[in-house]
Amino acid sequence: MRYLLFISFIVLCSCSSEYRKMRKVSGDIGCIQKFKPVFQGTTYRTTVDVIGKHLSGLVLIKVMPDSSTRVVFTSEIGFKFFDFGFSRDSGFKVYYIIQQMDKQAVTTTLRKDFELIMMYHTPAKGSFILKDVEKYYYGFPQEKGYNFYITDSSCSQLIGMQRSSKRKAVVEAIMLGADKNIPDTIGITHKNFNFTIGLKRIEKK
């Protein structure tokens, strides 16, 4: 009986939301817009590690004249892995993807990861701010769960980003150099399976 109570306690603890301990506060939800990256043909050296497999290459991100954003991933020797388009009007479009990656789960995961980085669904209806000691979580409802942008108390620094279920973060991301609008380094880590993406900006000469 004692063990049953202990196990129930553990299960309850693991089911509770990691955001529950935070409190909702009022504030300027739009203050994070200054961290929104502007990709004008920015190239990144990229590494992808997924369930023991390692892949490297170059990612080029560019805002097109119609204000859509294209994300192209190629190998170092020039072979294209995928070419995605993100548009507020016409939505997400796969222009190209190699056969080995052409799976719904892969494209959906990558779409959501890049939408988090590009701060795509901000502003959004039902957005809110949570306070956790010194950090502020700017939450934006998604199809499932939320995208959170985490700042310091004065909203002068973007500390991190999270894609979450209703209870916990499923993806954590960082974007260094966001204050300059063109991030130098981007890191994406999935919490529920072994999948990381790292991008390091290549300076144009």
Add this chain to the structure above:
Amino acid sequence: MCKICWILIFFFDTVVASAQYPGYSLLTNTSTFKEKFSNASQKTNSIQSDFTQEKNLSMLSEKIVSKGKFWFKKESQVRMEYDQPFKYLMILSNGKVYIKDAQKENTVSATSNKLFKQINNIIIDCMKGSAMNNPDFTSQVFEGPQSYLVELTPVPKSLKDFFQHINITVDKKDYSASAIEMLEPGGDNTIIHFSNKQLNSTLPDALFTIH
């Protein structure tokens, strides 16, 4: 009447081909070229050169340029060392591909990975001069003032998915490849230009050793 049709078809084919590659005209008799290309390749045991690679993303109007050094040693050993704007090393040797990027090094079998198998075959075929004998491609040769252009068109669907054409520019001076262009079905392309070529210099085996 039929004769006129054939003449017209031949004329328009030639015009279209010439328009496709400005400065080049279609070579109707390729036997002399093939013989010289094959002879020169047989005499070439090694190639050492610099290279500049341009990846052109047509719809994005963007170009990614990288540079490095290239080594080839007969029969089928290749080393490509990128040093600008990133470090990347690829060695093709004895059916294996060794890759070292910014974080990790990895060795894979060239035959187990379809993409690497194709890269392996294309580069080696271009360097050995055997590209036109590959049954996976049909070929056409165009002649320009300084060089020939060998247009390879893939036959199997597995290759058509990757390439629309592969064009090899062959230098008239020494019949060695001075550029390889890979055109993708969507309109993007990758061109590798070879410069400062040194033919038949002694290349240590260590360059191609995969540990």
